[in-house]
Structures are given as structure tokens and as C-alpha cells.
Amino acid sequence: MIELSNVSKTFTLHNQGAAVIPVMSDVTLSVAPGECVGLLGASGAGKSTLMRMIWGNYLAASGRITVAGTDVARAEPREILALRRERMAYVSQFLRVVPRVPTIEVVAEPLLLTGTPEDQARDRAAALLARLRIPERLWQLSPTTFSGGEQQRVNIARGFIRQVPVMLLDEPTASLDAANRETVLSLIGEAKARGTAIVGIFHDEAARDRVCDRMIDMARFAA
Numbered sequence: 001m002i003e004l005s006n007v008s009k010t011f012t013l014h015n016q017g018a019a020v021i022p023v024m025s026d027v028t029l030s031v032a033p034g035e036c037v038g039l040l041g042a043s044g045a046g047k048s049t050l051m052r053m054i055w056g057n058y059l060a061a062s063g064r065i066t067v068a069g070t071d072v073a074r075a076e077p078r079e080i081l082a083l084r085r086e087r088m089a090y091v092s093q094f095l096r097v098v099p100r101v102p103t104i105e106v107v108a109e110p111l112l113l114t115g116t117p118e119d120q121a122r123d124r125a126a127a128l129l130a131r132l133r134i135p136e137r138l139w140q141l142s143p144t145t146f147s148g149g150e151q152q153r154v155n156i157a158r159g160f161i162r163q164v165p166v167m168l169l170d171e172p173t174a175s176l177d178a179a180n181r182e183t184v185l186s187l188i189g190e191a192k193a194r195g196t197a198i199v200g201i202f203h204d205e206a207a208r209d210r211v212c213d214r215m216i217d218m219a220r221f222a223a
């Protein structure tokens with residue numbers, strides 16, 4: 001479902017004398033449907049960079065990245081957008097939303113974009129918000145003023161509202177209390193059972209042990 005072969009990445013800082021920062025080289029990795037792979041490695045090892053390459057934000061310097069049938073390194077921007085809309089979800093650590101859009105709409109939006117009728121999308125959003133313990137009185141408010149943990153749960157609800165073949169999770173349990181952390185681990189387990197291939201960064205070791213089938217240490221790919 002996710003295939004990387006001989007991928008390398010460098011950053012060139014054009015505004016700093018074209019300094020070149022090699023980040024990783026020769027990454028070969030395959031994630032099967034229903035499998036969850038956790039990325040390990042010290043700060044700066046390239047975990048986020050690898051996720052952003054799979055998401056299609058960063059181009060690889062060389063090698064091939066195929067995600068749910070799309071060759072991400074060579075795809076046109078509109079193909080990347082279609083991949084994200086239909087087949088891939090990215091739960092980042094921080095919620096980025098348009099101000100004044102109610103929480104329930106923020107969560108329902110990914111389903112609406114793929115043509116799900118509005119009432120169904122809202123029902124599904126409401127069910128997830130309830131499961132993630134966001135009080136109903138907050139659903140019609142914008143999440144911009146929510147607490148860190150509330151924003152993270154809104155982000156998780158938005159990420160899990162569609163059933164997609166590929167998910168990228170960046171510390172999905174980072175600012176959560178025990179009960180919500182348990183809910184998120186269940187959501188991850190259910191996605192795996194449906195055949196979703198997952199790549200994630202989990203600093204929470206116990207969470208990592210519960211959901212990851214394999215760990216990849218980025219030190220292996222140091223450039």
C-alpha cells in the first residue's frame with residue numbers, strides 16, 4: 001500500500017549560500033494493508049520529513065514513492081490532491097482550520113468533499129466527536145479557542161472520519177488523557193482491521209507497543 005524504494009532526501013538552503021543538508025539516503029520500506037509501522041529516531045533524524053514525502057509535500061531527491069497506486073514523486077499536483085481526498089489521511093499534531101467554521105463542519109468536511117450527503121457526514125462527525133468526548137455544547141463553535149487536547153481530538157476525528165487505505169499519524173496520543181488515549185488506540189486498531197496501512201510517529205512507548213507491528217529506526221538511513 002505504501003512503497004518506498006531507494007529514497008533519499010536533501011534540503012538545499014538557497015538563502016544560506018545554497019548549503020546542502022543531507023537528511024536520509026536509500027530508504028526502502030513497504031507497508032502492507034492493515035499494518036502499522038512506527039518511525040523511531042532522534043530529533044532531526046528525518047521522521048517528519050519522511051511522512052511529508054509520503055504525503056506529497058516534499059519531493060524526494062531520488063528514489064520512488066508509491067502510495068495507494070499513485071507514484072507520489074512523479075504525480076501532478078491534482079493527482080496528489082485526489083490521493084489525499086480519496087485514499088489518504090494525515091493526522092498532524094496541530095489543527096489548522098479556517099476561523100469561524102464550526103467544529104462539526106471541520107470534522108465532517110473530508111466526507112463532504114468526497115460527496116457524502118450532508119446529514120450522513122454530520123451524523124458520522126457527531127458520533128466521532130462524542131466518542132472522543134468533545135462536549136456537545138462545543139460542536140457549533142470554532143475549535144480555534146479549544147484547549148490543546150480538544151484541538152488534537154478534533155483533528156483526530158477529522159482524520160478518522162473517512163475509511164482510507166493509507167494513514168499518516170504524527171503523535172496522535174501526545175496531549176491526551178488516559179481515556180481519550182484509549183479511544184484513539186481503539187480507532188487505530190479498527191482502521192488496521194479494515195486494512196488501512198499506517199505510518200506513524202509515537203513518542204508514547206506504550207501506545208507504540210500496542211498498535212505498531214514494526215518499528216523502523218531512521219538511524220539506518222542516515223545520510
Ligand SMILES: Nc1ncnc2c1ncn2[C@@H]1O[C@H](COP(=O)(O)OP(=O)(O)OP(=O)(O)O)[C@@H](O)[C@H]1O
Binds near residue numbers: 041047049
Ligand atoms: N523545510 C526544511 N528546510 C530545510 N531543512 C529542513 C526542512 N525540514 C526539515 N529539515 C531538516 O531535516 C532534518 C530532519 O528534520 P525532521 O523534522 O524530519 O526530523 P524529525 O526526526 O521529525 O525530528 P523531531 O523528532 O525533532 O520532530 C533536520 O536537520 C531539519 O533541520
